[in-house]
Amino acid sequence: MSKHSLLVIDDEADYGSINTKNEEDPTSINKKIRHILSLFSKSAYVAYTATPYANVFIDHRAYKEDIGSDLFPKDFIYALNSPSNYFGAKRVFEEKMRRNVSYISENEIIPLNHKIDFKVKVLPEKMMEAVQVFIINIAVRNLRGYRNTHNSMLIHSSRFTDVHKQIEKYVNEYVYNLIVKIVDYGKLPLDGAEIQSEEIRQLKEVYNKKFNLLEFTWDIILKEICDYSSTGSGNEIKININVVGVYSKSEKELNYLDKATNVIVIGGASLSRGYTLEGLSVSYFLRNTIFYDTLMQMGRWFGYRSGYEDLCRIYMTEKKADEFEEILNVTEDLMFDFKLMSEKGMTPGDFGLAIEENPDSALQITAKNKLKNARALKK
Structure with missing residues (x-):
């Protein structure tokens, strides 16, 4: 398939395609997407989600020789504006x-x-x-x-x-x-x-x-x-x-x-x-x-x-x-960072992304197995 190009569009990108296991043995859907992408000399993976919290914490260094890199959005993250209606x-x-x-x-x-x-x-x-x-x-x-x-x-x-x-x-x-x-x-x-x-x-x-x-x-x-x-x-x-x-x-x-x-x-x-x-x-x-x-x-x-x-x-x-x-306020801060990153012409890997979690709140960003690559930082 080296002569063909591939575009994969994932419209629930924070759900089944996230690798919640160790990189040595990725979850099934994650592994299959990466394997398909690796079969083509030119391929692109475009992820859509209304809740991008887990995507931010994908390990940008993760790589396996047989299936390639993990699905971290290394090139860009674009925040879509909500229509007025x-x-x-x-x-x-x-x-x-x-x-x-x-x-x-x-x-x-x-x-x-x-x-x-x-x-x-x-x-x-x-x-x-x-x-x-x-x-x-x-x-x-x-x-x-x-x-x-x-x-x-x-x-x-x-x-x-x-x-x-x-x-x-x-x-x-x-x-x-x-x-x-x-x-x-x-x-x-x-x-x-x-x-x-x-x-x-x-x-x-x-x-x-x-x-x-x-x-x-x-x-x-x-x-x-x-x-x-x-x-x-x-x-x-x-x-x-x-x-x-x-x-x-x-x-x-x-x-x-x-x-x-x-x-x-x-x-x-x-x-x-x-x-x-x-x-x-x-x-x-x-x-x-x-x-x-x-x-x-x-x-x-x-x-x-x-x-x-x-x-x-x-x-x-x-x-x-x-x-x-509370989640709305956190999400708006994250969207602001996405737009700032774009204005500066930086990639997600260069910019460095964080999501606020209130220690006094019962709420958590996402499931722990999606946060395995995250580090806690004090504001």
Whole structure:
């Protein structure tokens, strides 16, 4: 293959391609990438990642005769600027008001550090509120002219499949009962609907609390919910919001069809990397991880939210929101160094890169086996 040139593009460059073992016996994916590159007289490896922490700590001197050098970005690191319409960590967590964040109590019914045999007996109050917000969001997007677009909600509150299954069951029941009540009473005169139905009264309270700047009045919203949320009636009623578990051995599969799909997605690790949730507007996030990269990759709510950014809500503890902000500040410092290095015309090996880790914080940059080449320096 000496006559041919090769370009390898790695779009998850901080994950499987990092060598987390000794250089004498590299991890499988790392070894195979390096071997493929070594087969060509001219080859280039271009790495993309939203969380470049582990890449900075690849050993720039590592070399094996049969597969060549490790994947340290020796030639350049280029920091891409976020487009103005990108709904990213800076927009969500840096603002003092954090208008897109709704706090969950540390004493929620599902504790952060629950075990594999944890039994879910009822849905947390804030999770039910998040579902209500999602139901209103769909109505608002429809009224804004986005009827033919997908709408998604994420519930990421455990790392255990059995807990996901329990949550899926309870959410399914809650959504069904809520929509049936709304359809049964929602077409009554407003006062009558609220008197007859506790569910409609609660939904209106959520509307008043979370949507006070909305351009549509409550009566218009309620009518739209009644129109979109179900088809049929009585025993033949079909709810137009699907609840889907995305985890191992799940009986359902998440498919966005040609027609608009409204879906509540429940899952854990399977949703952390490379998983796109179309039209995601509500996230209920209750996970406990200490690594910068893992936490940022769990943020499925980052993305482009044109036309409904004001509707986006992320439910999490205040402590978790503070941790996201801490990582944001560290990442901005790292991006500044990347740009400074580029302006000076220096390579990463010449410049020397560092990532700040707060000794008073529980957060760590990345897994220890990705930090094996790092040295601790005092600021």
